[in-house]
Amino acid sequence: MKVCASRIRRFLDELAEFNATPGQGITRMSYSPQAHAARAWLCQQMEQAGLQVREDAIGNVIGTLPGTRADLPSVMIGSHFDTVPHGGAFDGAAGVIMALEIATLFNEQGLSPHYPLEVVALVEEEGASFERGLLASSAMAGHISSQMLESLHDSTGISAAQRMSEAGYAPRDVSSVVRTPESLKAFIELHIEQGPVLEQTSTDIGIVDVVVGMTQLSVTLTGKAGHAGTTPMDRRQDALLAASHIISQVGDFARQAGDATVATVGKLRVHPNGANVIPHQVVFSVDIRSRDERKLRQVIDQTREAINQQANQGITAAVEQTLYIAPTPMASEIVHSLEQQCDRLGYSRRTMVSGAGHDAMVFAGLAPTGLIFVPSRDGLSHHPDEWTDAEQIAKGVEVIFHTVKAMTEAKNHD
Template identity: 50%
Template structure:
């Protein structure tokens, strides 16, 4: 292999040291001290392998290896370096280190790409600090405004704009982070699978062709509070009982729909939440995901019918549509290139649908995008136990390296003749 296993391991372990919760997983929130420490480390390592280092207005870190023709669009490799609270060492950094390792091989072998090569380490993908997931890629694609950064706050009431200023970034210049379609030839992201499929199948990598469509709704079930001891059973308007009747029917909807549809009730709050009080209000969320939009729509329609049918005997229900995201189909060309690289390297692979959102899906509105997964031990992620074997990570990086070598060496005419799958 051309990549260096010990170097990959060292980078992952070094980044993992920048945590607010030593011994309790990785906690590296955007614009925090830990962010700053990790940022300085990454900039230093980028410079060591001959990259020109810069930061954009939102705080993304770029390392650029100039191409033989600097006016051509760049091939970008990277991911995010923030984390959830008490998360793992691989979610995000695996993709950042992929870019750094690709650049290291280019540097060691003194390869001069025809197209510029850029690696990127992005902020606030998780949304753990400001509740604004995929913030970096949304800023790059022009979907973040100065006003938004002044409005979004963390749990301590600090705005994103204030936090940015504390580490040297200016929310009023966020528009300068926008990249044009003409400046990017492709974006490739490696990520851990965050599920058990690859490990269970003893496969090396997954090549993602689609990021699922999803919808989230918030449901409020209202009844009437009452004394737990003095209100007869037949006279009750128990919001929790009605909510449970709804919830018990929902998983079967996804099973019957098929097509890989999944449905999750991940949040539930009961009011007034007293042991001797009949609940008068229950609020819960429903998350529905599928590769094909029709399955999302069908399951959502049936879910709403079940909720509406619960409005009886003094119970009322309110439904708030929170998120609706269409499936994102990634570049067929890059998928084919990744597949060819995996074949040539002799690795075991499959095509997979991503059930989670990633920065790659945001870049898909801007350029050709590829997404590759490496195995997660026992499927665990967003936890201190998150783990990917380093030899598996190295194999994923090798696939990216081979693909990047091809995509940065194509002639300008070949690139200009390509038709993006997003146009």
């Protein structure tokens, strides 16, 4: 068996062609014309690999190699094919191509699995379209309703449901994408690290044992607008000043918690946003992550208390928790299998915590799940210069191929 690095490189290059911003990174939003073309390409490649291909009600592409027993649960592999605006060609795509390469190897070698093998290319992991990440995996886990798709909107105010309908999908039938624990034997994802550790330590493979827990808060502070020159300082209800007191503390809360806990304020909207007007409303995001759920909740509580303190200063506050996911351990038996394959193949490895959210963390609620990382050059991701050598991806593919082959009990045709 030989994983083909040049084929992986070609697959990645071809997928990167479906891009709304040539020369400025990769932009492939989930229901854009570029995503539509990418789906057609993915369907074609999956069919050439001998898979039975379908698209589900929200636009995920699923290819199946049936097992000798139709009633057995599937081993599912893959990742997402959407991007952030002006992102890179490897985030998500590397995992989709991993799955496509493994399906191709099964086909080339005439391998017949006992358990079905499913290859998935998932939509809207990034949340760049509707500010709701992990959408496809969450839908498969039964966490997304048709009403939720009506309530999620893009930057132009159009709902996720409408975007899906316009692209030819059936958001009202989102319940049809739900997978039961009985239908999945395992889920395994490959992803670029999106950080510098593997490259700096010259390590081939990162094997994730836990994905951090995370929360996202949307905070709205409302004060009172006024003239910047004629309103005395002691008579102001300045929403931006109140926000600054909160924002300046969020990072300190995370540092005090330790254990790789992090907190970020990444979005800030000021109204009316005039140079000579006291801001009457500020809306900002708070993203908090930790591998320790107790510390995650601690920083959430401290942030809420800081918000409440400002609300006592003539400012009203509203906090919406838009996302909460507890720290998610990967399945120990899959971690062990991946470690064994690394050692057998002679690839260096290290155990890692994933600080980023991945579809694997949602699938972990459905089935035993594994996640591996391959090195990112200079640790860059969500950036046009994002890069991982095809030869490094090939090592990860080889590790997962042998793991999946054993899991499906695949054998050569007689």
